[in-house]
Amino acid sequence: MGLNSRNCLGWLLLAVVAAVGSPLAARAETLNEAFASAYKVNPRLDAARATLRATDEEVPRAISGYRPTVTGSADTSFQNTTTQPSTIANNSSNPRGYSVQLVQPLFRGFRVVNTVAEAEATVRAGRETLRSVEQSVLLEAVTAYMDVVRDQAIVRLRENNVTVLTRDLQATQDRFKVGEVTRTDVAQAQARRAVAVSALDLAKSSLQTSRATYERVIGHPPSNLVEPRPSRLIPKTLADCSEISARENPAMVAALYHEQGARHAIDRIRGELLPSAQLEAGYQRRFDENVRIGSQETMTVTGRLTVPFYSGGEVEARIRQAKHTHVGRLQEIQQARTEVLAQVVAAWSQLNAARAQLESDQAGVEANRIALAGVREEQRVGQRTLLDVLNAEQELLNSEVNLVTTKRNLVVASYNVLSTIGRLNSQELGAASLVYDPEAHYLEVRNKWFDVNITHSDGRREKFNATPRPGSQTVK
Numbered sequence: 001m002g003l004n005s006r007n008c009l010g011w012l013l014l015a016v017v018a019a020v021g022s023p024l025a026a027r028a029e030t031l032n033e034a035f036a037s038a039y040k041v042n043p044r045l046d047a048a049r050a051t052l053r054a055t056d057e058e059v060p061r062a063i064s065g066y067r068p069t070v071t072g073s074a075d076t077s078f079q080n081t082t083t084q085p086s087t088i089a090n091n092s093s094n095p096r097g098y099s100v101q102l103v104q105p106l107f108r109g110f111r112v113v114n115t116v117a118e119a120e121a122t123v124r125a126g127r128e129t130l131r132s133v134e135q136s137v138l139l140e141a142v143t144a145y146m147d148v149v150r151d152q153a154i155v156r157l158r159e160n161n162v163t164v165l166t167r168d169l170q171a172t173q174d175r176f177k178v179g180e181v182t183r184t185d186v187a188q189a190q191a192r193r194a195v196a197v198s199a200l201d202l203a204k205s206s207l208q209t210s211r212a213t214y215e216r217v218i219g220h221p222p223s224n225l226v227e228p229r230p231s232r233l234i235p236k237t238l239a240d241c242s243e244i245s246a247r248e249n250p251a252m253v254a255a256l257y258h259e260q261g262a263r264h265a266i267d268r269i270r271g272e273l274l275p276s277a278q279l280e281a282g283y284q285r286r287f288d289e290n291v292r293i294g295s296q297e298t299m300t301v302t303g304r305l306t307v308p309f310y311s312g313g314e315v316e317a318r319i320r321q322a323k324h325t326h327v328g329r330l331q332e333i334q335q336a337r338t339e340v341l342a343q344v345v346a347a348w349s350q351l352n353a354a355r356a357q358l359e360s361d362q363a364g365v366e367a368n369r370i371a372l373a374g375v376r377e378e379q380r381v382g383q384r385t386l387l388d389v390l391n392a393e394q395e396l397l398n399s400e401v402n403l404v405t406t407k408r409n410l411v412v413a414s415y416n417v418l419s420t421i422g423r424l425n426s427q428e429l430g431a432a433s434l435v436y437d438p439e440a441h442y443l444e445v446r447n448k449w450f451d452v453n454i455t456h457s458d459g460r461r462e463k464f465n466a467t468p469r470p471g472s473q474t475v476k
Contacts, residue, residue, distance in 0.1 A: 031145055031228040034218050035431035038141040039134070041219035048133035049436060053454075055126040056442045058119040063446070065105065065112035074098035097286035104281075109274030114267040121261035127438050128254035135250065135424045137217070138431075142415045144214040148222045150408040151207035154401055158200040161397050165193040165390075172386060185386045192390045227407070230351075230414035233428060238348045241421050245344050246337065248422030255336040259329035266322045272315045275307045343420045351417055354410040361403040368396040 039045065076096035083091070105112070169189040175181045214222045235241050246252060280302040287295045308315075372392040378384040418424040426432040 028224040028226045029222065030226050031142060032429065032431045034141055034145050034225075035138055035426065035429055036433075037218045037220065038137055039426045039432045042137050042141075042217065045133060045137045048130050049438075052123075052126045052130045052438055053441050055123055056438075056445055058122055059116065059442070059446050060448055062112065062115040062119040065108065065115060067449070068102055068104040070100065070102050072098065072100045093288055095286065095288045097284065099282060099284035101280065101282040104279045106277040106279055108276045109271030111268050111271035114264045114271060118261045118264035118268060121257045121264060123442060125254045125257035125261065128250040128257065130438060131422070131425065132250035132254070134426070135419045135422070138424050138426070138429070139412075139415060139419045140217050143412050144210065144217045145222075145225065145228075146408040146411050147210040148207070148214050149225050149227050150404050151203065151210045152225070153404040155200070155203045155207050157397060157400050157404070158196065158203045161393070162193065162196045162200050164393060165189070165196050168386075168389070168393075169193050181386065188387055188390060192394070228411055230411050231418055233423060234351070234414055234417050235421070238345065241344050241348055241417065242341055244423070245340050245421040249336075249340045249420065250422055252333075252336050252340050253422075255329070255333045259326065259333055262322065262326040262329040266319060266326060269315065269318050269322050272311075273308060275305060277303070277305045279303055340420065344417075347413065347417045347420045351410070351413040354406060354413045357406045358403075358410055361399065361406045364399040365396070365403050368392070368399045372396050 074097070076094065079093045079095060081091040081093075169186075172181055172186050172189040176183065176186050211222055235244060280300070282298075282300045282302075284298040285295060286298075372389075372395075375384050375388050375392040379386065379389050415424060418428070427435050
């Protein structure tokens with residue numbers, strides 16, 4: 001093997017090692033990967049999940065109305081009695097004791113049943129709020145992704161434009177030196193290049209802003225983004241979109257659950273006008289030196305029925321208040337329906353407009369490219385001036401920038417349609433291998449009788465410390 005062959009082989013091995021050693025440098029990031037990252041690390045989405053888990057606790061709070069309550073108490077005292085006037089005598093005693101009482105509700109006027117139903121409706125509405133936040137985050141993610149793609153393309157176009165205008169300026173200056181053009185032509189070329197450099201600086205600034213937004217939403221800086229196509233999950237017609245949105249849009253579904261909770265609230269308050277019954281059991285033990293037997297035990301079992309006759313009108317006022325709230329919830333359903341329909345129509349219109357504009361912009365770029373080539377040829381034979389060439393170059397640049405912007409708008413508009421109909425989520429997109437299940441935490445806490453600890457998604461547990469010492473850690 002010759003020396004040249006060995007050198008070529010060495011360079012080939014170095015290239016392979018470099019490619020294997022730095023896979024991230026050449027690895028492209030797709031839109032679905034950006035979706036998965038935002039779904040996993042976006043803090044706004046994590047906060048919404050925590051809020052829903054807090055809402056889940058409303059159900060065990062309501063269910064506690066079925067369960068007994070047990071209380072205990074203990075007391076001790078010192079007593080000194082002085083007897084006068086015949087014989088002065090001092091008697092001291094230390095009465096003390098403890099007691100335990102259990103109260104088991106038997107009937108509360110259906111208040112517990114309706115409280116549980118109201119809490120469950122609130123949880124279901126909270127899940128829709130979480131879906132709405134997820135849609136907002138994912139739409140923000142695709143917007144940030146496409147903004148970076150657009151701004152990177154615009155920077156490349158601006159850089160190429162500066163390169164072309166620099167070449168034009170140099171050629172104009174050379175022609176000026178030999179007397180083929182005037183100083184006016186040189187000034188025009190200088191002015192156009194200065195404007196192009198300024199536009200390039202602005203484009204770079206916009207790109208930096210878009211990259212910062214991308215990192216805030218997605219969780220890491222953009223790297224080798226792949227220009228995506230519009231979503232293929234969009235229904236075929238506007239009528240299909242409207243029908244789906246009426247069933248699946250989070251705002252619409254949440255309004256239905258809020259109305260359901262308002263109905264149960266009326267029944268819950270009305271239950272305060274009904275009788276209530278409970279079983280009471282108690283045990284008491286007293287100790288006193290003055291009692292011969294030394295201690296005394298008392299056990300009681302009591303059935304108690306309470307019948308409310310009149311509460312001054314306060315309960316009735318709250319019932320009327322709850323009914324007005326329910327009427328408002330009904331109107332909110334209608335309001336949500338009209339707003340969602342308007343959003344669907346607007347998003348669909350924007351999508352169709354972007355599609356039509358894309359065809360026009362593509363035709364415009366092709367026409368301006370042909371026109372620029374023709375103007376340059378005509379300028380060579382003296383039929384066109386330098387200003388005509390500069391104008392043709394600017395028109396081509398503007399059309400290319402418009403095309404890049406329209407491609408960005410088309411992709412964002414397609415996902416905006418998915419958002420309005422309620423299908424912009426990680427499960428529909430297939431963007432995440434593990435999808436957050438809000439039902440899991442709900443089932444975990446629904447029937448808990450004890451335990452004040454919570455478990456985080458990463459396995460950490462927060463433990464309650466009743467008497468924390470200064471500087472002690474309560475999160476373990």
